[in-house]
Structure formats: structure tokens, C-alpha cells
Amino acid sequence: GEDVEQSLFLSVREGDSSVINCTYTDSSSTYLYWYKQEPGAGLQLLTYIFSNMDMKQDQRLTVLLNKKDKHLSLRIADTQTGDSAIYFCAETSLSSSASKIIFGSGTRLSIRP
Amino acid sequence: DAGVIQSPRHEVTEMGQEVTLRCKPISGHDYLFWYRQTMMRGLELLIYFNNNVPIDDSGMPEDRFSAKMPNASFSTLKIQPSEPRDSAVYFCASSLWQGGSGEQFFGPGTRLTVL
Numbered sequence: 001g002e003d004v005e006q007s008l009f010l011s012v013r014e015g016d017s018s019v020i021n022c023t024y025t026d027s028s029s030t031y032l033y034w035y036k037q038e039p040g041a042g043l044q045l046l047t048y049i050f051s052n053m054d055m056k057q058d059q060r061l062t063v064l065l066n067k068k069d070k071h072l073s074l075r076i077a078d079t080q081t082g083d084s085a086i087y088f089c090a091e092t093s094l095s096s097s098a099s100k101i102i103f104g105s106g107t108r109l110s111i112r113p
Numbered sequence: 114d115a116g117v118i119q120s121p122r123h124e125v126t127e128m129g130q131e132v133t134l135r136c137k138p139i140s141g142h143d144y145l146f147w148y149r150q151t152m153m154r155g156l157e158l159l160i161y162f163n164n165n166v167p168i169d170d171s172g173m174p175e176d177r178f179s180a181k182m183p184n185a186s187f188s189t190l191k192i193q194p195s196e197p198r199d200s201a202v203y204f205c206a207s208s209l210w211q212g213g214s215g216e217q218f219f220g221p222g223t224r225l226t227v228l
Contacts, residue, residue: 042219
């Protein structure tokens with residue numbers, strides 16, 4: 001079945017760039033997402049990329065998609081303390097039931113002063 | 114819109130008791146999802162509905178768990194009887210699939226503690 005994998009933890013210094021990586025198995029993925037979960041809250045969509053794109057930039061966020069390697073990354077420039085959260089990589093595809101999203105285990109991003 | 118609404122936000126109960134979690138999806142959304150999140154297992158999809166009809170309940174852990182969606186604006190997740198290992202945060206999410214990105218909107222979650 002479909003699977004999404006990502007590392008569990010990442011620690012970066014404030015002001016540096018954070019890069020969170022993700023791999024997925026479904027070659028028919030149509031949308032790939034990054035969700036953010038702050039403490040005590042639900043997941044919130046941060047950004048998404050359509051599978052026919054290889055890059056998307058939105059202010060401090062850059063998403064890179066390597067469809068050949070099934071690799072997705074999220075770069076956060078100038079990381080701030082407010083970026084501390086769990087980041088979930090996710091995908092949906094036409095091969096799965098419509099609207100079902102497969103989530104990774106989440107990467108906990110911590111910021112060092 | 115107020116977003117996805119879940120109640121209660123916190124629930125503490127004793128083992129063996131029945132627990133009912135409630136969810137109101139965003140108006141107009143045609144999909145509703147129930148997830149469970151724990152440190153050990155991460156985020157697990159329990160069940161999801163399309164137009165009030167259960168589509169996939171393969172993630173429901175046991176017969177003790179049941180979910181209903183009597184109408185487009187309300188869903189419940191029931192655990193009977195509850196056990197300590199059911200302690201988790203339960204999220205409800207909704208989405209509108211047609212013509213969009215399939216984004217799921219999550220509620221704030223219900224933190225369940227079973228003693």
C-alpha cells in the first residue's frame with residue numbers, strides 16, 4: 001500500500017534554514033502536502049504542491065518535489081521560534097480512495113537559540 | 114465559517130465507561146475523517162465518510178469503536194467500553210474533494226484519558 005516516511009526529529013539554530021525531508025511510495029500521487037501541528041492543536045495545511053510541479057515557493061517556505069525519486073522536501077528559511085512544531089508530509093492520489101490522504105509520522109522541529 | 118468543531122475538548126473517564134466524541138464538519142464539505150494520534154503510533158486514520166456514508170473503516174481498532182454520521186453536519190465516534198490504551202487525541206477533519214486540492218481541515222481535537 002501507499003506509505004510516507006520522514007525522520008522524527010530535526011533541531012536547527014534560530015535564523016538558520018530548516019530542511020525537512022520525506023519519501024513516498026505511490027507513483028500516482030497527485031497532490032503532496034505539508035501540514036503543521038502546533039502544541040495542543042490540530043493539523044493545519046502549510047502548503048501543497050501538485051505532482052506536475054517540481055518547486056513551489058511561498059515567502060519563507062520552499063517545497064521541492066523530485067518525482068523520479070519520490071522525494072519531497074520543505075525548506076523553511078530564517079527559522080524562528082514560532083516555527084517549532086510537528087511537520088507532517090502527506091500525499092493523495094487517484095489510486096487511493098478519493099480524498100483519502102496518507103500522512104507520514106511527522107517531524108518534530110525544535111529551534112535552538 | 115467556524116471551522117471543524119469538536120466536543121468535548123478534554124474527556125477523562127474510567128475504564129469500562131462509554132465515551133462519545135462529537136464533530137461538526139465545515140458546512141458544504143462532503144468528506145469527514147476520524148483520526149487518532151498517540152506518541153507511539155502517530156496519526157492513524159480510523160474511518161471516513163463520504164456524503165454521510167462510511168467508506169473505509171479498516172482503521173477502526175476493535176468492535177468497541179463505532180462511528181456514525183446521521184447527517185451532513187454531525188458525526189460521533191463512540192468507544193464502549195473504554196480502556197486505558199484508548200487514551201489519545203482524537204481528531205475530526207473534513208474536506209471538499211471536487212475541484213480542489215483535497216485539503217483536509219482539522220478540528221482542535223479531543224484529548225481522551227481513560228483511567
